[in-house]
Amino acid sequence: MKILTAAQTREADAYTIQEEGIPSVDLMERAAKAFTGWFENKFQPSEEVFIFCGPGNNGGDGLAVARLLHQRHYRVQVYIVGDTAKASADFKTNLERLPEDVKPQEVKEEQDIPELPLCACVIDALFGTGLTRPVTGLYEEVVEQLNNSGACIIAVDMPSGLYTDSQTPEGSTIIKADYTVTFQLPKLALFLPQHEEHVGEWHLVPIGLSERYIAGVKTDICYTTRQDVQHLLKHRKKFSHKGLYGHALLLGGGYGKMGAAVLAAKSCLRSGVGLLTIHAPAAGYTVLQTAVPEAMTLTDPNRRHLSELPEETEKFNVIGVGPGIGTAPPTKTAIGQLLATATQPLVIDADAINIIAGSERLKEQIPENRVIFTPHPKEFERLAGKTANDYERLQRLREFCHTHQCYITLKGSHTAIGTPNGNIFFNTTGNPGMATGGTGDVLTGIITALVAQQYNLEEACLLGVYVHGLAGDMALRTVGAISMTATDLIDHLPKAFLCLQQPMP
């Protein structure tokens, strides 16, 4: 699914209004109804609701929401902040439509800002996607007081003060919402970790924007939903045999870190690989043969760490490398050999990333269109350099993928997948229970298995990251976030793949 810029969102609104031949205030009514529907599911009518409206259409939404909530027997208090002389036409219409017993109060100067009761419920409708500059003056004062009030804040469309698709200037005042209920499509700012305290938990509500506009509009930033990945899943033919599902080689494990290889191997097997061979330091032999009997194990001459590549590497159709390998000098040499000689796709994780990151010569040897890197943010920083903020990091992701013609799954709450042609896809599955050692190794195993099965590299990234998070979401329901381990993810992979094989609900 596409992520639109603020300008494209405005175009989508305008296109919809024209296509359907409706006045813009009707679209606003739809947005307000969609918001109210979400709100009613979350908050009881016994709640007193304080609605702060700005001068634009976001404020117009706030006024329409006030009317709808009032009709549904919520007690609403409306505050109009700033100068209504400059208000948008749809704002004015909705102001007129407010029932008489909802008496909006004007906030024209600092003294007009109300004291809120403890634990108040606040709807933030000051600014949405039309914000053009940092919030200052009276608006800034309101935002600060709301943030300090301890209220539960629900932002309409965007937390006020936050830029939709570019870096908000340093030091700007921004609402700290508990929830952001955004219209139709999520905005780029909602995916970025640096905005967590402003965005809170975000939810999408559909408002029927033109499907035709959305299908036609050009964007290089998307987010992946079940709908986007489900159709990628390949089905098995009746007369198929293991030779059709690829033979993967996993280079992993080190003394004290054989578990990383075990996790990657198990998840690879649970993700449909035909055959799996693990090449690991000799000390891992018994561990691997016992823990993963389905995999074949080759041993490195070195007991403690990887020091060379196995023979006949050309017979494998993908090589996954990194989990648990460490950065000992012989391992660095082996990684150099791998980049120089491998002819198949490579899935490169953990210390294999760190080794490449530490050598300009190795970076230059990254084979084009054959590599998927799976770094967490620190590994990405080592590989591609420090950045000042999340927007810069996305730009760096794009540049690195373009320069080296590679794929990167930059892991996080919304893992960002970069592709050689400059696209970025944010994942939408996963949860904080997955923030535990070994879950990254599981992802390496999954993606390696998918590449072995002839998914192209982009498909393997999109599907792999999605199903990894889906397994995490399923594990959340049975073991919860606190107890979740990487093994729980592997245990839930079957359910996650089965879920994707069912028709969409």
Ligand SMILES: NC(=O)C1=CN([C@@H]2O[C@H](COP(=O)(O)OP(=O)(O)OC[C@H]3O[C@@H](n4cnc5c(N)ncnc54)[C@H](O)[C@@H]3O)[C@@H](O)[C@H]2O)[C@@H](O)CC1
């Ligand atoms: N027909 C439409 O266009 C629809 C718009 N919708 C709502 O409209 C919002 C966008 O509305 P607008 O484009 O009117 O923009 P906003 O309401 O987000 O804010 C823009 C207004 O605030 C002013 N402004 C911008 N930054 C400011 C700042 N830092 N300090 C003071 N004033 C500032 C602008 O000059 C303008 O008057 C969306 O976020 C959404 O909530 C929805 O009702 C859906 C339909």
Ligand SMILES: Nc1ncnc2c1ncn2[C@@H]1O[C@H](COP(=O)(O)OP(=O)(O)O)[C@@H](O)[C@H]1O
């Ligand atoms: N808060 C979170 N929400 C969703 N997914 C998360 C969260 N924290 C971590 N993850 C996922 O867990 C995995 C952690 O990977 P990584 O840091 O490499 O772990 P390890 O190196 O211990 O295996 C990544 O796939 C990441 O996307």
Ligand SMILES: [K+]
């Ligand atoms: K808002």
